[in-house]
Amino acid sequence: MPNVKRLIHVSALNSSPQPEPHFISGGSNFLKTKYYGELAVREEFPEATIIRPAWMYGVVDRFLWYYCQFYRRSFRKLAVPNGGYGITKTPVCMTDVAAGIVNAISDEESVGRTYDAVGPRRYELRELLEFMQELINKVPENGGFRVTNIRWDPIFRTRVTLYSYLSKFIYRDPKVSWEKIEREAISDEKPLNPTLQDLGVRLQYIEDLWPDMLSVWIHEGAYSGDTGEKKIYSNPPYILDH
Template sequence: MASLMLVKNSIAAKNHIRPLGVLVLRSSSYSTDGPRPLKTTNLSSIKRGTGGRSSFNGIVATVFGCTGFVGRYVCNKLGKVGTQMILPYRADHGEAIRLKVSGDLGQVLFHFYNLKDENSIREAVKYSNVVINLVGRDFETKNYKFEDVHVTGARNIARICKEMGVERFIHLSALNAEPDPKGHVLKNGSNFLRSKYYGELAVREAFPEATIIRPSDIYGSEDRFLRYYAHIWRRQFRAFPLWHKGERTVKQPVYVSDIAQAILNCARDPDTAGKVYQAVGPKRYLLSDLVDWFHRVMRKDEKWWGYLRYDMRFDPTFIMKAKLTELICPGNPIGELHMERIERECVTDNVLSGVPTLEDLGVNLTPMENQVPWELRPYRAALYYDAELGEFETPSPPKTLNAREEMRLFG
């Protein structure tokens, strides 16, 4: 009896619901009716979701240089908070396609572009309210000189963004950028730093409200800092040449994830418009102490492996090797060894007083001592020995410099 009543009730419910369903279908909009007008075109008012990769936070960001070292981290940070990304790329799509997983379905869009093609740049930024320029080169090629990438390219992107009504423009420059850098191994100094300086001026001229970030040497997974010093081609057998043995150069490297977080914070904070930020790590080190520490971490110190650091000024064969590497492999120097890179490693990081740093953006800086052992783990000697057995001493960390010690050393 109970089962019979249940069947009758379900039939009655279906008969009752059917007219309601027809009513809903008749009142719904079809594609022939045209799109419904939006109540507002303000993207921040169209936010959806509770946060995370499956949400939309109101930011549509175009990231130039997304396939580069810093770009991959920036895309991950942006996608993590629900940013829709338009990722311009050139050449093969293999480097770009792996960024698809940085956001949810429909949140990561790709666009082919050429830095010398203004129409492709215009197509990449016309739907965005934030544009991030990470395009840069560590060395010149026959197709792209420093002037083409850091000055002309940056100016064109900034100018087109201004024309297309982009709200925020964030430009990655370089610490120590100046119009007349002092020469060390290159007579006229670093062309990279010189072009970065004039690139900042070009961006400021085209987009006065641009936010500029000046990073020091950036380290992290797949970087060109730690792996440059760990590469076999950078050494002379087991000896390591540095300008003045690295004892007259002070470095303040910064972790790549901290850079990416700073860029994300700039994109979300309108008060950062028109400002310059220095992206440096929390501690300063002599380059000699850093390189010695890297080799201790890699179990390649002077006691066990035979490591020796010396002054490159007295070894012309090393400079010849760098020039020969540039000649034989102009598009991809072995171990990132080229004269421009050697020149930049001789330059002391100059942090200007009164200019904000990443800490002013709310970034908690990562100490090198916490990250470098993990990054250099694949380069260790006796790689397959278990560290837990205690056969190797725990490497002592590098000595840090404070302002008083630096003043005492260099006056």
């Protein structure tokens, strides 16, 4: 590509030729294609900058809204791999990733480098989901949803299998699928490459952003409190700062 001065390729964190399998034999096909995509880009354009984002969140996204939609829940249960225990994630705001991409264009040190675009903190998946439930006022104490192990929810597993099957004929991007559940089960790898902070990005925290991003999902949210009243949430415990 002789006329291309800078190439920024967006891949994915955890990309691997042999991802650890959990629900799909052979592991996530998505992560395999991301790995081989990186190799293909490097072969054709060695000077490319590769950005590998963790789960990205934002307004009307495919992370926060994914877990709030009805198709991801069943009978007051939110079923996830292993109940969310022992699975760690480093969610990153999509605007932070966008800022990193823009900064990389003019940063000569980013030429030919790979960046792990992770958020500033690592959390257990269960803690993230319970925090999300609290923000939208759908905790079990209010008749909301319990975070459970997907292996104990045969109805939801049947739904996932149906959507996965229909994706071959109808849905190119199904609402739920075993491929998505497979990636839920994988803990985000610890950064081995430079991060967005090395591109000059000041990372944002979920504790500051999620309350507003999820406000549309608040159960009985028409009442927002008296003037000057602000609800205090219990921030999820995090495992470490990056």
